[in-house]
Amino acid sequence: SAAEKDGFDWFMRKEIFEQPDAVAASLLSRHTATGALQLDEVRISEDDLREVDKIIVIACGTSFYAGLVAKYAIEHWTRIPCEVELASEFRYRDPILTRDTLVVAISQSGETADTLMAIRYARAQRAKVLAICNSNGSTIPRESDAVIYTHAGPEIGVASTKGYLTQLIACYLLGLYLAQVRGTRFGDEIAMIVRELETMPQHIQTVLDNAEEVYALAREYVDATSVLFLGRHAGYPVALEGALKLKELAYIHAEGFAAGELKHGPIALIEDGLPVFCVVPPRGRDQLHDKMISGIQEIKARGATAICLAEDDDDEITPYADRLIRLPKVSTLLQPLLSVVPLQLFACELATLRGHDVDQPRNLAKSVTVE
Ligand code: G6P
Numbered sequence: 156s157a158a159e160k161d162g163f164d165w166f167m168r169k170e171i172f173e174q175p176d177a178v179a180a181s182l183l184s185r186h187t188a189t190g191a192l193q194l195d196e197v198r199i200s201e202d203d204l205r206e207v208d209k210i211i212v213i214a215c216g217t218s219f220y221a222g223l224v225a226k227y228a229i230e231h232w233t234r235i236p237c238e239v240e241l242a243s244e245f246r247y248r249d250p251i252l253t254r255d256t257l258v259v260a261i262s263q264s265g266e267t268a269d270t271l272m273a274i275r276y277a278r279a280q281r282a283k284v285l286a287i288c289n290s291n292g293s294t295i296p297r298e299s300d301a302v303i304y305t306h307a308g309p310e311i312g313v314a315s316t317k318g319y320l321t322q323l324i325a326c327y328l329l330g331l332y333l334a335q336v337r338g339t340r341f342g343d344e345i346a347m348i349v350r351e352l353e354t355m356p357q358h359i360q361t362v363l364d365n366a367e368e369v370y371a372l373a374r375e376y377v378d379a380t381s382v383l384f385l386g387r388h389a390g391y392p393v394a395l396e397g398a399l400k401l402k403e404l405a406y407i408h409a410e411g412f413a414a415g416e417l418k419h420g421p422i423a424l425i426e427d428g429l430p431v432f433c434v435v436p437p438r439g440r441d442q443l444h445d446k447m448i449s450g451i452q453e454i455k456a457r458g459a460t461a462i463c464l465a466e467d468d469d470d471e472i473t474p475y476a477d478r479l480i481r482l483p484k485v486s487t488l489l490q491p492l493l494s495v496v497p498l499q500l501f502a503c504e505l506a507t508l509r510g511h512d513v514d515q516p517r518n519l520a521k522s523v524t525v526e
Contacts, residue, residue: 165513167312167404171499172363175356177317178492180306181324182352190346192332198301199257199283201336207257207283210237213245213273214261215523217315217399218322221287222261223392225326228488232334242269243526246276256282259329263310263318264522265293272526274298287325289318303329312514313521314403316499319396320359323492327352351485355492358483362496365480369497372462372478373504376430383424383431383459384411384498385450387443390434393491397432397498403516404506414450427458432501434494435465435472437487444471451475464494 163169170177186192197204210229212222222239229237235257240250242260252258258277262270265288274284274295286299289307296302305321331348334340376382382401386394394411401409412421414433425431431454436443451461452475463476466484473479482493506513 164507165312165503167314167316167513168503170310170312170317171496171503173308174317174320174496175360175363177305177307177321178324178359179356180308181321182328183306185328186349189342190349191342192328192335192345192349194303194328194332196302196304197285197329197332199285203283204257204333204336206255207235207333208253208255210235210257210259211245211250211252211277211282212237212239212259212261213242213270213277214239215242215267215269217319217396218261218263218267218270220392220396220399221319221322221326222259223395224323224389224491225259225261225330227389228327229330229333231488232330233337233339235333235337242267242273245273252277252280252282254281254283258282258284259287259326260284260295260299261287261322261326262293262295263289263305263307263315263322265290265295266522266524267295268524268526271295271298285329287322287329289321311521313516313519314400314502314513319495320492324352327489348486351489355485355489358485358493359496361483362493363500365497366500368480369500370504372480373501373508377505377508379407379430381408381424381429383421383429384409384434385414385417385431385447385454386411386434386494387414387436387447389488389491390436390494393434393494393498394432396495397434397502400499400502401505403519404502404511404513405509406511406517407505414447417450417453422453422457425454425457425459429459431459431461432498433461433463433476435463435469437466437484437490438469438471439487443487444469448472448475464497466490
């Protein structure tokens, strides 16, 4: 009923707007006043965590894309090699697992069969399994050695939104905790990132306050037959997630690419008027921002419309952007928490305009309990 949806038309839209609270709840009580991480629920000893020599993240769907972001953060902060794998592929390729492998299973529902089978396999090979999960007492955390619960609250919409954002938070916390335990980062540095994480709910709110701008874009592209998404670094998985949302909800052909890969194939798809979302990396010491701009020039030269998501004070992007969605300025690794939000809103609105059932997209289920 509308009452349960707090006046929103869809659970999904309500859940998108709950994201500031969901993120805040998932950060709560997980660090001391000085910013040191305390993850009491991680029942793997600090000694064992110091022995970990490889991390494999396994998940499906949107949770897999959270895992792809996690890789960038975890490897950067901990220097532990981190792979990310689709749960359905994992056990069929004879993966290399030892007691020093940490398998991180990400699942909103905790009931996804592909992910469950993968962790059973990993534990049989003596790897340690840590679950990141939003459903208390569900099967995957029960069968894991440790769990970090996300506190998104129940997610009803089939397409994951607040589940995804809180998974990202749990991944960041895990990465920082490992860095703390292993001493790969100074305490001050960890505390600084934790402080930045604490500012994210208000930044997500700022992005949500501009929803009308995104809805106008959805009206403009309501008849699109194909939409592309480009990103780099941590923005690459965001491009994949943006495309997935559009496929799931609006049934439109959509694909995400790493912007640097354009010239190796996808650029052949560019034609006049094709909308291309570009998740522009923050300006920093690396050259990612400049390289993104050259990618945008390439697609525009071939007639595409560049819809850029870029940070507030990024003036360099302005002449290249046909449409511009502004994001609060945050560090590169945390930007996915903001850049994904307009893409969620876009898919939700466009599917609504096309008359689809956003909460129950055709052919999909909230939790897939068969392999
Ligand atoms: C289903 C849902 C997706 C979800 C995936 C993984 O396919 O439709 O939205 O991302 O399962 O779900 P999980 O509960 O394991 O995160």
